[in-house]
Amino acid sequence: MTKIINIALVGNPNCGKTALFNSLTGSRQRVANYAGVTVEKKHGYFITPNNTKCTLIDLPGTYSLRSRSPDEKITREVVMDEIKDESKIDLILCIMDATNLSNGLRLILELKQSGKPVIVALNMMDIAKTRGYHYKLDELSKILDCEVVKTVAIKNQGINELLVAIDKAIPNLVQKPHTWSVSDAKGVRQYHAQVAQIIEKIKISEGSPSVWTDRVDNILLHPVFGMLILLVLLFLVFQSVFTFADIPKNFMQDCVDHLKDYVVGLFPGSLFGSLVGNGVIAGVGTVIVFLPQILTISLFIVLLEDTGYMARAAFLMDKIMGSAGLHGKAFIPLLSSFACAIPGIMATRTIENKNDRLVTILISPLMTCSARLPIYTLLISALIPSKTVLGFLSLQGIVMFSLFFIGIIFALLVAFVMKIFFFKGERQPSIMELPSYKIPGLKNVIIELIKPAKMFLKRAGTIIVSISVILWFLSTFPVAPIDAILPAIDYSFVGILGHYLHPIFAPLGFSWQVVAALIPGMAAREVVVSALGTIYALSGTEDAMQNGLGVLISNSWTLAMGASLLVWYIFAPQCASTLAVVKRETNSIKWPIILFSYQIVLAYVMAFLVYNVISILMK
Amino acid sequence: MDLINLANCNRYDIGIIKEINELNMYDKSCLSGGEVEARLLEMGFIEGARVEVLHLGAFGEEPIAIRINNSNSIIALRKNEASAVLLEKIKND
Incomplete structure (x- = not known):
């Protein structure tokens, strides 16, 4: 039997990494945990046109190999083969957002220093094209000394070309000794300078950002309307869990x-x-009937995530999160906890600071998870009359919403109290990216x-x-x-x-x-x-x-x-x-x-x- | 030339980054030793880049959403982190 090739998938957050992973591996995926540490290990499998078996390892999104959070640390350790008992990485597949080249290129420069062969997937080419970001890709490939493939992961475009590129790389996978070392602010500035030079050489035209995203943001991030829309949206989620999902249930x-x-x-x-x-x-049986409701709430979460709205929700909630002493990013694990606290708690790994992460973990179970829906549904439909209020809102839906709401309020209160009494100490920087809107x-x-x-x-x-x-x-x-x-x-x-x-x-x-x-x-x-x-x-x-x-x-x-x-x-x-x-x-x-x-x-x-x-x- | 702190910018302000220095921060207890500076740099902040303030949060004008150069993505940050960034204002509506 021929050797199985291990490929690490690395990229910035929000560059379409998960979509590419799903495109390449389809449903042939396995989720486990790295021994000793608690970071999710997502493996997928695919076979190249030349019949080589490949394992694709999806690594947490990161801006650098400097590892600020447990998640990002894993990315570096896997890329550098620092984890014991894990098979060595043969090839790095680096995915980069074609509309945000400089962030991606800095990461590639770091990855090149691992000494491993790299293939670049230049993703979101469709958006880059319409927005006018044009680059000489042959030149880029020459400068980086690696294959550059154009992809649109979300539409399954460029996947075959990527597989061909992997096939082409397989016969001569040579590992050079790694030369990477942790960089300080000065080091990051040097990467910036290097990237600026590269972009200068390959640039045909510099595009303009999505006007459409700006227009939508003017409404969705509006101090008043944006907040109202967020509330209405959350309310809609719970109403549909209670009404639409009730029919199949x-x-x-x-x-x-x-x-x-x-x-x-x-x-x-x-x-x-x-x-x-x-x-x-x-x-x-009594449990399985809740599958439609769990699917409904999960569908909303996936859609909010994939359209790019989730980051906007985090933006709107940032100040409220901050007043409870939480990081703006805490909003996402907390929202996932509505489906189940377990993925929510695992999602806290993107929070860099240990104390912030602990507090978020401790309040996640106060978010009303879907496992509580059975008892809520039973008691609400038994005890609350099924009336409509204001002509279209179901009274039962309102009670359900208030239960969720009470959970949220208490979660914030508990976080606030914990921050004051148990987790005093340094404040954490809160910087996040708002990706442009996309159709999932x-x-x-x-x-x-x-x-x-x-x-x-x-x-x-x-x-x-x-x-x-x-x-x-x-x-x-x-x-x-x-x-x-x-x-x-x-x-x-x-x-x-x-x-x-x-x-x-x-x-x-x-x-x-x-x-x-x-x-x-x-x-x-x-x-x-x-x-x-x-x-x-x-x-x-x-x-x-x-x-x-x-x-x-x-x-x-x-x-x-x-x-x-x-x-x-x-x-x-x-x-x-x-x-x-x-x-x-x-x-x-x-x-x-x-x-x-x-x-x-x-x-x-x-x-x-x-x-x-x-x-x-x-x- | 007068430099203005990113934390004090209004919506639609545009400026060129002149300095990224965590010694300018309001609350210096926020992580020390070049950490905030390195994180800002990693997210795309760099001296000479053009910054446009796109949106401000509802409460206390926080967080601040900005665009760096002509990037297609937007960065949101709190005032304290923004206060490490000094701009030379080039436009103001």
Whole structure:
């Protein structure tokens, strides 16, 4: 077998690197972590026209090899073969924005010093052409002493030419000794001077920046309208999660219910039928129906990212972030946390400063992740009347939005308090790039959407199946005595534990069934709904069997009780995977403990307040 | 020639960068030893480059969005970092 060629993909942020990676590798991708450090390792595979197998390693975007953040450090270490147990890099593929040549060229000059062969993908050629940026590319290739290929990654253009160039480079991949060293401000100025000379030699015409982007920015970055548009946009995201995504969700719910009834009916009265039907199908089913909602919120995030609006949102939010002591960049991990805190926490790696990063990690779980949607949706539709306000806004949507909003406000407050008391010290520079607006590529959007879907389904298939089975077991055994007066579940382990812990949660208005459901919810929040379903179903309440959990809750719960549970879920540390990721990312047990403690205190106090205030008001 | 601090510029101001020096910064506690300077340089700031102030944030005119030379991308920075950049103003609406 011939050797597999390892290619490192390097480039500035916002130059279309991810799009090129997706274009070259399609769905043949694998995400892992570098041993010891916690930076995501994204590998993709492709075969060149000459049948050489290549591994493409997508490295975090960077402006230099000087490594200011954990992310950028990895880029340098991989390029320089400094990581143990990683296969050596044979070739560097450097992607450069053709409309922003100087930033890209400085990076290439640094990369050339690694001694490795380099191929340049000059990306966004279509925009460069329309904007009038023309360069003598043969000359550039001669000066840099490497192949330069024109690409439009987002439209899959130039990919074949790039593959041919890689094929051409493969027979003579020679590694020279590296001559790179860390440069200070003076060193960066020298790179600037070198790049200015290169551009002078290759320039045919210097283009003009996108007028269109400026016009759009005049509105979207407007101090008043820009803010309003951002708010409306965020509100729209939540409305569509609640309304559009509800249609496929209800359909899936029906399918799951029928399947469950069918399976239980196949084995009447048997334990096996109950395990498969009430345990596995009901457990996984109640979770899987949230896939449309997760896809909806992920779609918005991908679109905002790919159009270039995300950076504008970060711009608009920068001052607010700054007043809580956060970096403007913190907005992006926090927004990702709406889908799930785990990718959000991993996205904090772009934040250079350790303290800024820690605070962002610690508040990310306060963003309402999609795993909380099941319980929110259930309680809101059960307890809040489905009315329209002002003719077009759904009242339920508004309540949902406020829950998200409360999470955000408290996240900022917590950050502010932490910054004052625990993370005093130097202020951090906040500089970011606002890329010009682009129309997202369909292929790229689809690939980026498949990722969270896969992750979610994998969780449903593994963690949630096992929890459902364990929960079914705990709530079925020990079996109730024959002369039992109370429902069967009262005699089971869940019943025992729920009753045992009930006094602690009684001040929050939680019933023992809720308390029992909180326990499996510790592993994954989305399980709580199915746990409640199982517990109520097994308590033998006719209502639950026939009309479902929603009807049962709207009939038997008070508003105060529902509100208290909702508030509990804004704050509660109900996710073992998040805590595990925090431990991995901070490399210490201290931070997950702090996170867990502050969240549980906050959840308890807030739920207590809400329950009691509403109870008094409703009297 | 009077130099003006980028942090004090108004919207639509255009100037030529004369000096990038973190000793000019309002809050010098912000990282020392040439770090801010190096970061600004890496993002494309350089003496002699033309800077145009495009947008100012809603609260306290912060952050500041600028364009360097004729680049197609825009850089946003907070006032404190901007205060390290001194410009010679060439146009003012």
